[in-house]
Amino acid sequence: MGVTKVADPSALFDRQREHLFFTWSAQRDVLPLTIVEAAGPRFRTLEDGWLWDLESQVYNVNVGHGHAHVKARMVAQIGTLPAAAPNAVLPIRAELGALLGARTGLHRAFLTTGGSEAVENAIKIARLVTGRSKIITRRNSYHGATLAALGVAGDVRKLPFARDLAPAYHVDDPYPWVDETPSSWVRNLTATLEREGPETVAAVLLEGFTGTNGMQPPPPDFWPQAHALCSAHGVLLIDDEIFSGFGRTGRWFAHEHFLAGAMPDMMVIGKGLTSGYAPLAGVVVSHAIAEHFERNKLWCGLTTYAHPVSCAAAVGAIEALDRDGLIDNARARGEQLGGRLRALVRSLEVVVDARGLGLMWAVELNRPAAPLHALYRERGAYVPYRDQTLFVCPPLCVTAADIDAIVDLLAAGLRMA
Ligand SMILES: Cc1ncc(COP(=O)(O)O)c(C=O)c1O
Incomplete structure (x- = not known):
């Protein structure tokens, strides 16, 4: 050691x-x-x-710390090719893409260096696909430290910048909730969509399981109804699994506890993706969204896109989650x-x-x-x-x-x- x-x-x-x-x-x-x-x-x-x-x-x-397999994967990639242009074709990128498709159940990923950047790109993708602009989130939520990610969430870390941020659209999510159907969270989401006009809403963005804003289990109808409302109105459902993903909640992704087989349209991933051994995060999208960008330009990019050593760390970490x-x-x-x-x-x-x-x-x-x-x-x-x-x-x-x-x-x- x-x-x-x-x-x-x-x-x-x-x-x-x-x-x-x-x-x-x-x-x-x-x-x-x-x-x-x-x-x-x-x-x-x-x-x-x-x-x-x-x-x-x-x-x-x-x-966990010092995992030999993750380190070995990274060292091997450093030996082969530690730096490459974003659009270069590499075995390690193809390998990670396939693993992500299999593990998330979604189709195609856009890889960033950190979670906030992944949320930014999820917002951009939602706007490009729907042609709408508003993003609805829960009041008790955090989605990252960059200005758009701070702006859409409710977390107090936005306060020093609040005056200059784009308006936010929050669902009130009181806790503890009263056991009733529909729950107050569902009623509040329905009311927010109606108030804003669903035809102006690009996405509902929800943490798979809320992290630093309190780890409150949602009412049982919240995720299924959020999914149903989004589907009914052509609003994309984005699941932020940056904190709760890669096994943290005892499933690969937290939404698996709540959605009974239904899928979000996009998932934002980070943190446990590489177990912190290298910076990597991303947005994974459904087949339909991937298809949209076959014809339409994906207006997203960054210098360290799908960094080869980070991809190797991610492959190693996913394999370690499985093997151990x-x-x-x-x-x-x-x-x-x-x-x-x-x-x-x-x-x-x-x-x-x-x-x-x-x-x-x-x-x-x-x-x-x-x-x-x-x-x-x-x-x-x-x-x-x-x-x-x-x-x-x-x-x-x-x-x-x-x-x-x-x-x-x-x-x-x-x-x-
Ligand atoms: C739910 C959630 N979304 C987004 C982020 C932002 O990720 P990053 O700090 O990698 O930019 C975090 C970070 O804590 C998070 O917990």
């Missing part, structure tokens, strides 16, 4: 900090996290020692994790709710989660959080014993909160 040698950690932090930004932070508030090695579901920092990686880095290292049985493992370990987290709601006053799917869980507290994040770092876990919610999203290679150790550690911290 490779270990990064660091002579003077605080000098390294200062040197990096001087010339490179850290994301989503006032720079002076960033605390050092010097990662020197990583294996399976954990990584080691100079500041904390070994930590359970409950953010899977950025919810992307699905196969990681999706079944995510489902089984998710049930174990969910059962234990729900027990904490019953036994600890500080825990208000625990909800999730597979290895994608949110634990809502009755107080801010930041102090617990700091405590857990001292005690052996890196636990992402937002406001009053902790997230528990380990790599899919966790064992039953790992889950027990993780929840014991979480519970001990919560008892001290």
Whole structure:
């Protein structure tokens, strides 16, 4: 296993900090996290020692750290051809295309370097295909950090730019929802479509299972009715599986839990596509949309389109998910994790709710989660959080014993909160 040698950690932090930004932070508030090695579901920092990686880095290292097969695939591609023009024909591109077709059930992919860029291209494709412009999303949603992706979603990360963004069209999605038919989410989607005029709506864009906006399971009628409404009005249904895809929820894609065999028109993928071993994301489209671009120009492109080393990482990661049985493992370990987290709601006053799917869980507290994040770092876990919610999203290679150790550690911290 490779270990990064660091002579003077605080000098390294200062040197990096001087010339490179850290994301989503006032720079002076960033605390050092010097990662020197990583294996399976954990990584080691100079500041904390070994930590359970409950953010899977950025919810992307699905196969776990240091996976030999993914690395071997990348090394082989680096040896063969590490750089190539976007339209070059390469065996690794054909291989990934076939795998994506088989795994997603959709037909053809446009590959980008990151998820936000993939969402941008999904919006462009929806507009090109329908000739309409509006994109409807859920209020509790995040679809990326670029301006169009921020604009369409409801997430607070849009706020500093809100004044200059194109208008957004949101479906109110209160949680917890009342068990009624049609659900309020469906009524709100119907009303939004009617209000805007479906003939002006290019797409409804939904996270397969909502990530950092709360991991709220949808009412059972929401996905089927969203699909039916879109079909009835010629609106495209875009499923954003960037967070929830590639086994995270215990299925290849989260919509499989909700859509009972029906398919979205497009899927946006990223993160777990390469398990974070190289930058790659994309939009995968139905046969009908692919057919549209046989005659009409696809006005989309980028320099590092379908980067060969990233394609190799994706092929390796998809093979690893299959070979290691990681999706079944995510489902089984998710049930174990969910059962234990729900027990904490019953036994600890500080825990208000625990909800999730597979290895994608949110634990809502009755107080801010930041102090617990700091405590857990001292005690052996890196636990992402937002406001009053902790997230528990380990790599899919966790064992039953790992889950027990993780929840014991979480519970001990919560008892001290
Ligand atoms: C649901 C969803 N969509 C889009 C994105 C944007 O992806 P990226 O950060 O790779 O640009 C994210 C990232 O967290 C996400 O969770």
